[in-house]
Amino acid sequence: xxxxxxxxxxxxxxxxxxxxxxxxxxxxxxxxxxxxxxxxxxxxxxxxxxxxxxxxxxxxxxxxxxxxxxxxxxxxxxxxxxxxxxxxxxxxxxxxxxxxxxxxxxxxxxxxxxxxxxxxxxxxxxxxxxxxxxxxxxxxxxx
Numbered sequence: 254x255x256x257x258x259x260x261x262x263x264x265x266x267x268x269x270x271x272x273x274x275x276x277x278x279x280x281x282x283x284x285x286x287x288x289x290x291x292x293x294x295x296x297x298x299x300x301x302x303x304x305x306x307x308x309x310x311x312x313x314x315x316x317x318x319x320x321x322x323x324x325x326x327x328x329x330x331x332x333x334x335x336x337x338x339x340x341x342x343x344x345x346x347x348x349x350x351x352x353x354x355x356x357x358x359x360x361x362x363x364x365x366x367x368x369x370x371x372x373x374x375x376x377x378x379x380x381x382x383x384x385x386x387x388x389x390x391x392x393x394x395x396x
Contacts, residue, residue: 282321282348293358293376300370301346307372309365315354317363319372322347 287294299307299321308320354360359377366373 282319282350284350286352291378293354293378295352295372295374295376297350297372297374298370299348299367299372302367302370302372304367307367309363309372309374311354311360311363312351315356315358315360317350317352317354317374317376319350319352319374320348 283298285296287296295317297319302321306321306323308318308322310318312318354376357379359379362377364375
């Protein structure tokens with residue numbers, strides 16, 4: 254992101270919405286994050302992964318964790334086979350993504366589906382107002 258170079262990674266949370274991408278494995282599991290009036294919608298490329306290969310969960314602090322394991326085909330070729338190019342990858346292609354979701358979401362109503370190599374996760378927004386987390390601290394002359 255352009256702000257990383259100018260302001261540094263820690264400040265990105267205060268300058269950009271949506272919140273922090275906490276972890277990205279550098280895999281081909283590229284993501285789009287859209288926001289509608291009612292929900293956050295994440296679309297993640299997961300070609301070759303079955304729904305059984307993918308795990309989506311919420312950790313403490315509204316951290317959405319997405320893991321894919323064992324999605325790519327293994328290379329089984331004779332010993333006398335000569336490779337000229339190997340761009341598609343021949344390993345498992347595991348990936349992990351962690352995204353810090355905003356506070357105004359209904360984590361108990363998140364839905365996910367995988368179709369045609371794309372994992373779609375719908376995170377409904379919570380329209381009810383929450384009490385402020387701001388708390389005044391009393392200042393005294395002595396501790």
